[in-house]
Amino acid sequence: xxxxxxxxMTGVFLSLGLVVFALWLVRASxxxxxxxxxxxxxxxxxxxVLLIGxxxxxxxxxxxxxxxxxxxxxxxxEIRDAxxxxxxxxxxxxxxxxxxxxxxx
Amino acid sequence: MxxxxxxxxxxxxxxxxxxxxxxxxxxxxxVALLLLGIWFLYRLFSLESFAFLDVQRFVADPMNAVxxxxxxxxxxxxxxxxxxxxxEDYVHEPLVKILSLIxxxxxxxxxxxxxxxxxxxxxxxxx
Numbered sequence: 001x002x003x004x005x006x007x008x009m010t011g012v013f014l015s016l017g018l019v020v021f022a023l024w025l026v027r028a029s030x031x032x033x034x035x036x037x038x039x040x041x042x043x044x045x046x047x048x049v050l051l052i053g054x055x056x057x058x059x060x061x062x063x064x065x066x067x068x069x070x071x072x073x074x075x076x077x078e079i080r081d082a083x084x085x086x087x088x089x090x091x092x093x094x095x096x097x098x099x100x101x102x103x104x105x
Numbered sequence: 106m107x108x109x110x111x112x113x114x115x116x117x118x119x120x121x122x123x124x125x126x127x128x129x130x131x132x133x134x135x136v137a138l139l140l141l142g143i144w145f146l147y148r149l150f151s152l153e154s155f156a157f158l159d160v161q162r163f164v165a166d167p168m169n170a171v172x173x174x175x176x177x178x179x180x181x182x183x184x185x186x187x188x189x190x191x192x193e194d195y196v197h198e199p200l201v202k203i204l205s206l207i208x209x210x211x212x213x214x215x216x217x218x219x220x221x222x223x224x225x226x227x228x229x230x231x232x
Binding site: 028032104 | 132135136138139142143150155156157160173177181184188216219222223224226230
């Protein structure tokens with residue numbers, strides 16, 4: 001149940017991620033000096049927290065999106081199945097974020 | 106009596122005269138994003154570094170540039186559709202709602218075109 005509102009919240013958060021994505025490309029096309037500011041901002045603690053948040057939000061939104069696509073076919077709608085896939089989606093995104101950033105940091 | 110069959114009257118009715126288009130577009134863009142998103146995440150986390158030259162080399166590669174542009178369009182489309190639903194659900198004052206929807210559309214178009222222009226610009230600069 002809680003994943004329903006989390007899907008919306010991660011969705012809105014990822015819209016902010018879209019702005020960061022665009023800013024990354026815009027700054028990179030503007031030249032090395034301009035790009036350096038962006039890189040420093042994203043390398044700072046708030047920047048890293050934002051990027052980790054985007055990674056988690058993307059994985060959770062994607063995993064939960066797959067649940068929605070499966071539901072659209074009429075499958076997995078039993079409460080027991082829905083609860084199980086909810087925890088699976090949450091575990092997958094938490095673990096995925098940890099693995100990806102564990103490699104990077 | 107009208108010379109109008111019940112079916113013809115029903116078609117195109119409903120709250121907004123259409124309904125499934127938005128739903129279907131949201132699902133199709135979600136499938137595109139699933140594929141492009143996994144590719145992008147994989148490439149991001151296997152990128153050598155985020156130094157200017159490494160990022161420039163990554164974006165300038167033709168295949169990467171094409172996929173990044175597809176990713177930009179899919180993300181902007183999907184995000185626009187999603188934000189639209191959220192505005193329609195939570196903003197009830199008609200004027201504020203309409204203005205929010207227009208603002209969201211303009212912002213999404215701006216962000217998407219800015220990203221697309223930058224990708225092309227990086228690619229052409231490397232020639």
